[in-house]
Amino acid sequence: MSPLAKPTRPAKTHSIPSQLKPTNDLTVVPGQDDNSDKLYVPAPWIAKLVMVWVMVHFVLCAISYSSSIASSGLQDRILAAFGPYMSLTHLDADGASLHFSDSSLSEKTHLISQSSFARPETEDQWTVIGANESGSKLMGGYAGGDRQRRWQRLISGMAELGESDQGNVVAWLIEPIVLAEPKAKQIRITREPDLMTTVVDDAAPPAYTVSVLRQEGQQPRLIQVSPPRLTAPAIDRTSEGAAR
């Protein structure tokens, strides 16, 4: 082959083709070793080590990402075993929603409202925290923005916990909000209706409601308010009832 011929790319080489070795005219930008082929391939033992790491690394990432929908016991055990590696480097998806939407209630816009009435009866007795007129430092940012998205993640998690009767867990997260809203006697989390919600969803009671009991010099006490149960009038099956 003529040295002037255009070289074809060697399939399995780890160094620069010999006819392309840098000449004395070379400049290396910026300040690297000027004629060392070591730059192009690692030592064999390093290469092997890196290849094993790459394979394990991507298997773990794939397991973590697939767990964002649901995870098996095996997946959980593997991720727990590699917890230091995955968590310290923030590689673990940790339930982050990669699929953008599954139209579940948890991804709806959640509103957190406070009322200065002990037993609010109408909607106008509630003020949405973060709304312009509320004057609150909480729930800042605009709809769809990064700041609001962080609030939505927290409040949606609180709503889910509240609905699964874990009010004592939610209390840890809602306490600072109660302290930041000194006039609040009740706080609730509701879901905003949208194009994808049904009439039944829109008529659902708040996901979480809590009453605040305040006493001078003491931390406020929180009491979860159970949602009203759907009831129907009892049917009177006695002869008198039938006659009526």
Added chain:
Amino acid sequence: MKSFQDFLFVAEHGAASLRLVRVGLSLIAAWYFISHWADVGVWFAEDGVLSNAQVIGFLETANLTSETNWQWSPLFLVNSIVFLRAFLAFGVVLTIATIVGPAKRVPAVLLWLWVVWLANRSLLIAGPEELVLTYGLGYLALASPADMQRRMATSEASTTVHCDSWLTNLARRLIQLHTTLLIGMTALTMLASKVWWDGTGSVAVAAPLGRRSLDVSEAISNPWIHEPLTHLIVLVAMFGCVTIWMKNLRQFSLYGLLVWCLVMAILSSQWMYLASIAVLLQAFQTERKSIYDVQPL
């Protein structure tokens, strides 16, 4: 095994520089730090919603302590707003240093650590944007901070060719693999939900954000618009992450996935997350002259 070794360490024919990825991801990291500025006290200060005491109480009550043991960050040790803001400000300085500073690895490694620590501290409020930023900056910290160029004597007098170190080639491959894995898993997890089959997925993404200024949920409420759009979103993600590895289809797939990122960003308003993916996809660009393309004297 040998071909896998070549795949990881030897530069791909005409592989583009990682400069664009580095600049783009650093700018997004700056955006990430700045987006935390206003609320950092509300979240992490002593009386914050996610103060150390509240987070510990929450994790202990919910029996989640063991699961979050390793989600460590030095920010768990501080609760002063001044310190927290200084942390964010230094993060922004690191992004500038990574873009315009001397070509050293230190700012890149520090920037990765800064984002990881803030992401780990953002327990309960972190999302997919942190996931993409941390892996992207982590791989970039591996890469050689400068593009290596060699001026070689060739038949056209002198030509600049690019011959990156094996660490840079490894970083490029890791970014490519991880980003396609993420898009592929996105497509697969979409298929677990009915809305991505019945054509309402695009509306389901846009609908909960009805109060935002750029509300597209009404505009796509017509089934003739949202149904094909939903199917296209799934198909582009599913096939794009495979065809981008095929040389003949690479450019086409790359542009398809960039459009996918733009459409998903408009629908979901997750601009930071999708901008990060779009920047990382630039690792697939092939435009430079490779060492195998030059004609020697």
